[in-house]
Amino acid sequence: MKLIKDFLDRIKPNFQEGGSLNKLHSTFDALETFLFVPGHTAPSKGAHIRDGIDLKRTMFTVVIAMLPVFIWGMFNVGYQHFLSMGEKTVFFSLQNLIFGAQVALPMVIVSYSVGLGVEFAFAQFRKHPVNEGFLVTGLLIPLSLPPHVPLWMVGLATIFAVVIGKEVFGGTGMNLLNPALTARVFLFFAFPTYMTGDTIWIANQADGYSGATSLTNIANAKSMPVDGNWASIFRWDAMDMFFGFEPGSLGETSVFMCLIGALILFATGIGSWKIIVATFLGGLLGGLILNIMANFGIGDAIVYMHMPAYYHLLIGGFAFGAVYMATDPVSAAQTERGKWIYGIGIGIVCIIIRVFNGAYPEGMMLAILMMNVTAPIIDYYQVQGNIKRRLARA
């Protein structure tokens, strides 16, 4: 340890003002503070002791919470690939993992290296420290993309996320939209053929195999299921969809793994349980309302509207979005009551887009982005409430 520290201290002058490598100082700072939490002490007035938590640890905790879906995702990518080839493999097999890793790891490496490159460049240019937030964004981007997406698109989307999603707003903490979703939505509208359809959800799927997801299947359903057997429409039963044995974006398929991630976020207090719970409640509520409407004959012809509400939470990226995307504290509502409204809003809007907008089978992405935009307004009214209470007291 001392050796590394001494080495860093020795080369440090090169990176400081006037040093030959001054242009790389934020890179050096980032590396140095990654290895060593600096010995900064509290200012001479104020709180002389500070909490052990910092943003690095906070972000790292989120990364840990994402590992369950990431690992499941790798197995599933392999599993779905071999399934399309006609090989029914054991899900947790080395073969699946190796194939999945070959697909997923390059995506992660591209996203991290491109993203951190842009981050470091901005940090240098704007003379601010490199922010840890990208540790999370850099993993969320590949997790939210279909496994068959070309790597150059991962890189392009990452640049877009960091520059347009974050830096143009003034950097970490200032962005209006979730940067990872900004990346996804960019690809979704810029390269729709790579982001929708039946051939992108399985990496290198065999020709002629239908790679449609449960989401596509239900959206295209023309007639009600026989004997209420919804699995015949989805092609998977509720359990399969809960655990995530279906094709889909890298990290989205397993609701179970998302819930483990949510548990980690709850247990550590890092993610807002209110947002997660509210989003799930909103989804259920939205589904139930449509069920009731359909039962009263409104939109009776739409099969989707008859689908039991809880299926909404199992199909597509609902759980993934609720746990990992909606909870981004910067783009979410920041007041406590606001978080309930924000979460329920995401759930309901997601269901509405899914059911009524045939062009966008997955409503979650747009629902979260829409509520990201709405969040400041929600907070505004919460803050006004606080101000009014104070005025009423006088």
Place this chain on the structure above:
Amino acid sequence: MGKVIKIKKGLDILIKGEASGFISSAPLANTFAIKPSDFNGLLPKLEVAVGDEVKAGDPLFHDKSNPSIKFTAPVSGEIVAINRGEKRVIQEIVILADKKNSFKNFGTTPLNALSEEAVKEKMLLSGAWVHLKQRPFNIIADPNVKPKAIFISGFNTAPLSADINLQLANKSDIFQIGIDILNKLANGNVFIGLPADKPLIDTLKNCKNTTNSFFDGPHPSGLVGVQIHFTRPINKGDYVFTIAPQDVLIIGKLFKEGIYDTKKLVALVGSSFKTNAYIETYVGTSIGDIIKTNLNEGKNRIISGNILCGTQIKEDNYLGFYDDTLTIIPEGDEAEFLGWLLPTYPRPSASRAFVWLSRLFQKGKESGFEVNANMHGEERAYVVTNEYEKVMPMDILPNYLIKAIMANDIDKMEQLGIYEVVEEDLALCEFVCTSKIDVQSILRKGLNYALKEA
């Protein structure tokens, strides 16, 4: 017992080095000083020169914008130095104590015969007035305003704070006189906040002519600001005075015996002291003599006041005017290898992420943590939400208030309740902040700005 106000939000931080009930018999320090920087917004105008002899209660300087506010000598002796800093700003007026401690006599009058004006005049002249603080702004009470109420917190909840029961023991009569005097200033609106779950000393239990409210819950339930918020909240245009219990004794003594006697018990806390105890001394004591033989080796941080909101001072400096605690902890300015991943030693945290990554966190739970002044991270933009709110019992949105101050938006600051808070009320927010924002100094900037605009 009256109504108990239950405080749910907050945080008790257990720290090693609390002062035991033991009162050390250490001799009195040689020098004492009054530091104008202890008073927010003060411009001092000297009334003495080096070489002058003063009695306790003789004026040293006054407030330029309000000459009736006098700052007087806490002990008798010779003015040995008037230290100035940059731009010749007066830093401290130093008195070499003659150890006889002769007091200037301000005379005694039967309490019943005293008018509000007479009370004010005597307090201003003797220097006792300065012990009254005013909200909004956390400044010396303005003698020209009528306070809505005067508030006293009868207990401390902050980590490593002094025990008020000990400070007030066997002082019932003087304390009562002090309270009666305060009643004259506030038309009978004197409020005391008391603990719901701790034994009360007779001085507080038997105290008359006050409105008592009882508080239960973690820190900051013992902060006077929180107690005001839940009983007589400060609205725009309101003035509330606050005073520490020990300072009520100073007022009591002034009206009982006619002298400005600032004797008080000061707690020596923090793990860098060899012995944590109380000492009896006067306002503005030099600390060099106190810590000389009682300090552990190593690089230490000396804090005049509480660990959560005090001021760092050097070892040849003086205890702050309002402070009744001297805190010394290790500086802790060492870098930590991968410290963001695994801590190398236990440290307090409000975050559960810590428990999860480190069992070490639990270690300090029973006996208190050995803390230091390390930031445990670097300053970042605001990212995490609902941290401040969890330790802020008042109906105030600290995040939005701080952002309003950063944006210099005076209307928003007012609307969001800046007049209700002083630095110590947001100290826990600063402690828990993941982004390591210096909340208290930002609040001070906001208060200064609002004071200038007012």
